[in-house]
Amino acid sequence: MRTRxxxxxxxxxxQETRLDVFRLLIxxxxxxxxxxEIAARLKIPxxxxxxxxxxxKQARLAHSKKRGKLVIYSANFTTVDCLVGYLLHDCCGRxxxxxxxxxxxxxxxKAGAKSVSERADS
Amino acid sequence: MRTRxxxxxxxxxxQETRLDVFRLLIxxxxxxxxxxEIAARLKIPxxxxxxxxxxxKQARLAHSKKRGKLVIYSANFTTVDCLVGYLLHDCCGRxxxxxxxxxxxxxxxKAGAKSVSERADS
DNA sequence: CTTACGATTCTACAATACTAGAACCATGAG
DNA sequence: CTCATGGTTCTAGTATTGTAGAATCGTAAG
Numbered sequence: 001m002r003t004r005x006x007x008x009x010x011x012x013x014x015q016e017t018r019l020d021v022f023r024l025l026i027x028x029x030x031x032x033x034x035x036x037e038i039a040a041r042l043k044i045p046x047x048x049x050x051x052x053x054x055x056x057k058q059a060r061l062a063h064s065k066k067r068g069k070l071v072i073y074s075a076n077f078t079t080v081d082c083l084v085g086y087l088l089h090d091c092c093g094r095x096x097x098x099x100x101x102x103x104x105x106x107x108x109x110k111a112g113a114k115s116v117s118e119r120a121d122s
Numbered sequence: 123m124r125t126r127x128x129x130x131x132x133x134x135x136x137q138e139t140r141l142d143v144f145r146l147l148i149x150x151x152x153x154x155x156x157x158x159e160i161a162a163r164l165k166i167p168x169x170x171x172x173x174x175x176x177x178x179k180q181a182r183l184a185h186s187k188k189r190g191k192l193v194i195y196s197a198n199f200t201t202v203d204c205l206v207g208y209l210l211h212d213c214c215g216r217x218x219x220x221x222x223x224x225x226x227x228x229x230x231x232k233a234g235a236k237s238v239s240e241r242a243d244s
Numbered sequence: 245c246t247t248a249c250g251a252t253t254c255t256a257c258a259a260t261a262c263t264a265g266a267a268c269c270a271t272g273a274g
Numbered sequence: 275c276t277c278a279t280g281g282t283t284c285t286a287g288t289a290t291t292g293t294a295g296a297a298t299c300g301t302a303a304g
Contacts, residue, residue, distance in 0.1 A: 003138075006141070008136075013132045170292075
């Protein structure tokens with residue numbers, strides 16, 4: 001994960017309503033939740049929720065699929081793993097353990113490895 | 123770390139200038155850097171930098187000490203560890219590994235343990 | 245004491261983000 | 275086709291945040 005994307009993900013989660021939504025989606029697991037259900041549980045207007053859901057999608061923290069007339073949202077855990085990887089290694093120089101689960105799923109999968117930290121810029 | 127604090131830390135790092143400052147402080151290590159030096163390296167006005175440094179301090183991501191007429195800032199790595207812990211465990215339900223380095227240093231050290239995840243709220 | 249310099253605070257402006265009602269668009273049921 | 279329902283987009287108002295010049299404060303040297 002590059003710094004630019006990390007900023008986006010951090011800013012997205014650095015907002016109370018959005019973090020609430022995200023946590024709810026995490027709790028819901030892979031099955032996800034329809035938008036209306038999220039709005040009901042968190043007691044926020046659908047319009048407001050929709051605004052935040054687009055944000056979460058943009059940051060690849062959530063994705064949606066349609067089922068009938070419902071739009072089911074689910075959390076993208078991989079992006080959090082990538083963010084954690086960025087925070088520990090690229091940003092802060094901690095050695096990688098090899099247990100990281102990031103990689104392709106939430107990156108643009110351009111050039112492959114790029115082993116250790118030192119400039120994970122722009 | 124509680125959700126409230128996590129939001130603050132996430133929002134603080136979710137701003138390009140501030141993340142740049144923080145990364146520079148991390149690179150500088152425990153010795154830290156005087157404010158003027160940071161401003162010079164990042165090419166931002168001192169007033170703007172000061173604004174962001176107060177933010178970083180408020181979120182416990184940095185702290186300052188005076189040496190003569192200089193104010194030396196250094197990064198607080200522990201807070202990042204706590205944030206990572208929150209993201210993985212409290213927020214997202216991953217099992218704790220026992221390798222976490224969070225704990226007292228960057229928390230208000232109120233009541234002690236509170237072992238596993240499940241509601242790390244407000 | 246006076247001056248120089250590093251840093252913070254004051255202030256104001258610009259930009260961005262959050263909220264939510266209202267209008268609108270899809271989909272499935274009748 | 276028409277209607278009801280779930281969701282998004284439009285729109286606008288409010289609040290918050292980021293930027294940076296100018297004024298100010300604090301420390302150390304002359």
